[in-house]
Amino acid sequence: MTTIIDVAKRAKVSKSTVSRVVSGNGYVSKESRQKVIEAMEALSYSPNLLARNLQSGATKTIGFLAQGYFDLLGTVLESFISIAKEYNYYVTLYFTDGDKKKEIDALNQMKYKQLDGIFILTRANDWEVIEPYSVYGPIATWHRLDSERIYSSYVDHYSGYYRSLEYLFNRGYEEIGHVLGNPENLNTKARLKAIADFQADMGLAEKKEWIFPAAGHHGNGRIIANHWAKMDLKPTAIAFFTDSVAGEFISELQLLNYSVPKDVAVIGFDNSETSELMHITTIDYSIKQQTENSFIYIYNQLHKQSIPEKKITVRLIERNTVPKK
Structure with a gap:
């Protein structure tokens, strides 16, 4: 099986240069990048993403938990996927059907290094049951919650x-x-x-x-x-x-x-x-901002950064079900 060392030898560059090309992180000159790509194609090299993720401890994937479909799911999920994409993250949706064991199975994906963090839209278990899983990765929710271990992006x-x-x-x-x-x-x-x-x-x-x-x-x-x-x-x-x-x-x-x-x-x-x-x-009440703030919290925790949260506002939208003055 072709390894990163084989690619480096063929391209006549260092192993770290090949690694930077594969991961997309770090500077690589245009000439060196082209050599690496040509060597990868010649050797039919395919990066072992799972092994790389296990080594780095990152999957670039956030779990999105919900009991099932309801009116707001599409809106929140779309917003969450959109901001995750901006930061080069994937989102995996878990429907638990209100089953507490299914929810625990999803939370355990952080423990097994299959997820980096989790956003909870609707839950099955009590927060006291969910909180301990925060030792394996950041957890956020839009529910109103007073917790030092789970981030809550909510409005009053x-x-x-x-x-x-x-x-x-x-x-x-x-x-x-x-x-x-x-x-x-x-x-x-x-x-x-x-x-x-x-x-x-x-x-x-x-x-x-x-x-x-x-x-x-x-x-x-x-x-x-x-x-x-x-x-x-x-x-x-x-x-x-x-x-x-x-x-x-x-x-x-x-x-x-x-x-x-x-x-x-x-x-x-x-x-x-x-x-x-x-x-x-x-x-x-700014659902989009609440959702984005939840992702920003997860991202900040994972990368030790302090990207500012979005401002949340509350406004009344007048339509036709209340007579206008």
Whole structure:
């Protein structure tokens, strides 16, 4: 089998020169590079990338973990792959289907030097289970998390949600319902605090029956739409924790012969493709910047660098599901 030494001898250059040509790192003169390439072609030399990665301890690959497909996956994955490409990294997608063992198997890929780092979009295991794997490589997530071992690129959902409620109130809506995510998530707890503070600030009565849980994504909007239609005292506006559930809600209401915003105003959260296609008023909290910051953290940890993070902003996008002034 042809080795890097054989290539160096044929090209009449040093072994380190061949190594720099193969890796793409370091300076090599145009003349020497051409000699090495010609020698590689003549000897049919193919670099053993796996062996090289094991020797250097780098795979140039980041794992991207998700339980399965949902509305925002495409947006986040596209952003992550795009910035990874800028820094000459590959991205491997792992669907765990909510299986804790599959997630651990993916995390172990860092231990076995098959991945350099991991980004977690949605998880199956508790953070306490995931944290110890950070000794094998950097781990980042967009979830709100207070951890010294896992990087969290998140926005303050309290201020964003409070702003959405204030927006509805200023358009005459006082009877506001809320569709919230997993009650264990810190973002959900931040939204609950925003609801309580907003009601106190505006002198509104608390109505627990207008808080609808939707821990999952797929199908919950339709369930909530049917529940809302049967209520005797209905909220006249509803704020959703994500656009995909808001979109399902609107679609089901149309089948039930209700109209948005005539019968109920709707505001989402994400500024996803769904909100664009269905013209849903929504809160944009810089998903692209969150994703890029997660990769930058991983890259900085791997290369001992300090590339600055992207600035995250929160803005309200007015569309058609809340009447404009």
